[in-house]
Amino acid sequence: MATLLLLRHGRTTANAEGGLAGRQPVELDDTGRAQADAVGQRLRGLPLSAVVTSPLIRCRQTLELALPQATPVVEEGLIECGYGAWEGQPLKKLAKEKLWPVVQQHPSAAVFPDGESMAQMSARAVAAVRAWDARITAEHGPEAVWLACSHGDVIKAIVADALGVHLDLFQRIVADPASLTAIRYTPLRPFLVRLNDTGGDLASLVPPPARRRRRATGPADSDAAVGGGAGATG
Known part of the structure; x- marks a missing residue:
């Protein structure tokens, strides 16, 4: 199956001020724009x-700076909670609201007033x-890499799954602003390849050709590496 890169948008004015932006049209601040530029340098060449995005402007701004040549597709399912x-x-x-401890300790039961549940x-x-991963795998093959730009709680929920x-x-x-998280889905289980990655080379996230990845007598793609394996370059 393809490899999914989850990108959280860069820091916003709401993040900097300690507010909960939600679906409001808050934009990146100077730090967030710098973060988007930096993650773009890391993504260059992949x-x-x-490229898929939440419809909110902070995600679209992040991609405009990080991947100016891309044409992101808006995916409503990736919108903020x-x-x-x-x-x-x-x-x-x-933090003083009665719902706050529920959000912290029992989020599966949290329903926001006039909003949705977690x-x-x-x-x-x-x-x-x-759905996107299955579609991209079908169209581009199991070595494909694709990116989705979304929000902190959304990314955390995808990682939990x-x-x-x-x-x-x-x-x-944890999913920091402008961090990358990599997930590789397989027929039996997903693999969390990276989490909250804010620095370093990304080339190893591109799977090697199928003839190197899987041999007739070797483990299947869905098998975990017993003992930990040799890493992406092994």
Whole structure:
């Protein structure tokens, strides 16, 4: 199967001010623009078969700076969680709400007033990336690499699904602004290849040709490397 790169948008004015942007049209600040430029340097040269994005402007701005030659496709399933009445509020104020401990400790039960539930967010985001991954694999082959730009909680929910852990554990996962997370789906299980990666070479994320990846007498693509394996260059 193809390899998915999840890119979180760069830092926004809301991030810098300690607010919850939600689906408001907040934009990148100077730091966020610099982060987008930097991740673009890292992505340069990767053979991306597709670039998909949340419809919100902070994601589109990130891609305009990071991948100016790309033509991203908007995917509504990657939009930020619908925080409803929480949107635009300072996090320090929200931390006093009765719902806050639920969001922190039992997010699968969290339903935001006038918004959506975290479970709904997780379900539609996971469905979106899995559908895109299957489509890209069918069209471009199992060596394809594609990128999806989205938001912190959305990426964390996708990672939790890939790890096979309950959504209630997703707050243990970190996705910093402009970080890259790599997931490779296979017929039996996904593999989390990188998480919250903010520096370093990305060339090893491109799978080698099939004749090197799989031999008739060797392990299948869905098999984990017992003992840890030799890494991407092995």
